[in-house]
Amino acid sequence: MKVLFFAILSIATFSCFMTQEKTKIIAHRGAWKNTNVPENSIAALQHAIALKCYGSEFDVHLSADSVPFVLHDHSIQGTYIEKTNASELSKIKLSNGETLPTLESYLLAGKNQNQTRLVLEIKTSQLGKSRSLALTKKCVELVNKMGVASITDYIAFDFDVCLEVKKLAPHAHVQYLNGDKTPEQLAAAGLDGFDYHFSVLQKHENWLADAHQRKLSTNAWTVNDEAVMQWLIDRKVDMITTNEPEKLIQLLNK
Ligand code: MG
Numbered sequence: 001m002k003v004l005f006f007a008i009l010s011i012a013t014f015s016c017f018m019t020q021e022k023t024k025i026i027a028h029r030g031a032w033k034n035t036n037v038p039e040n041s042i043a044a045l046q047h048a049i050a051l052k053c054y055g056s057e058f059d060v061h062l063s064a065d066s067v068p069f070v071l072h073d074h075s076i077q078g079t080y081i082e083k084t085n086a087s088e089l090s091k092i093k094l095s096n097g098e099t100l101p102t103l104e105s106y107l108l109a110g111k112n113q114n115q116t117r118l119v120l121e122i123k124t125s126q127l128g129k130s131r132s133l134a135l136t137k138k139c140v141e142l143v144n145k146m147g148v149a150s151i152t153d154y155i156a157f158d159f160d161v162c163l164e165v166k167k168l169a170p171h172a173h174v175q176y177l178n179g180d181k182t183p184e185q186l187a188a189a190g191l192d193g194f195d196y197h198f199s200v201l202q203k204h205e206n207w208l209a210d211a212h213q214r215k216l217s218t219n220a221w222t223v224n225d226e227a228v229m230q231w232l233i234d235r236k237v238d239m240i241t242t243n244e245p246e247k248l249i250q251l252l253n254k
Contacts (some may be wrong), residue, residue: 024054193217
């Protein structure tokens with residue numbers, strides 16, 4: 001009887017292990033750090049795809065004449081994206097010689113593959129809520145037009161932007177970034193999950209389990225330290241967003 005009990009226990013433990021999903025890797029602004037290419041460049045996206053990352057994150061702003069561009073900061077080389085027209089912005093070169101990517105050129109580069117998801121961060125406008133919402137509309141329209149909706153996920157710090165994406169694209173996967181909503185609040189709002197700074201999750205340790213119970217996805221940014229990566233893996237976070245995808249690949253394959 002005892003032998004049978006342990007046999008059943010071992011099978012249960014083994015199948016539990018087999019069905020447990022591995023933490024997924026999101027390259028933060030692409031895989032740029034160890035490849036010496038600019039963050040948010042198309043080259044960084046291509047490196048993330050070559051590494052077989054689950055996702056590659058990038059940031060989007062709206063030009064003065066309403067063309068979305070991929071860049072983290074609000075300005076580049078002294079040029080403020082939101083106050084400059086696309087024709088001027090398209091003259092800007094990144095340090096690797098690439099032209100400052102429009103969202104369209106970026107999505108085109110990520111289009112012909114389905115291994116790495118395109119994790120599109122809609123940046124909060126410094127010119128007001130209406131511009132953030134206008135950018136949201138442009139992003140969803142362009143993602144649909146380019147035929148990449150099935151491989152694109154959305155993240156944003158502005159809660160209203162997250163809600164707007166769900167309104168415009170109800171099937172899109174949307175995670176909130178700002179760390180000030182509980183899993184219960186996110187579920188009630190119809191969002192798909194959170195992408196919170198790891199310190200928020202260390203402070204609210206029950207949020208990971210709570211989110212999983214509510215079938216919300218969990219993601220932590222920007223985790224470059226191995227001990228923090230392991231802390232999150234041990235707590236079964238779904239995704240880790242990192243500048244060090246190579247380090248996380250090694251850790252997950254240990
Ligand atoms: Mg970002």
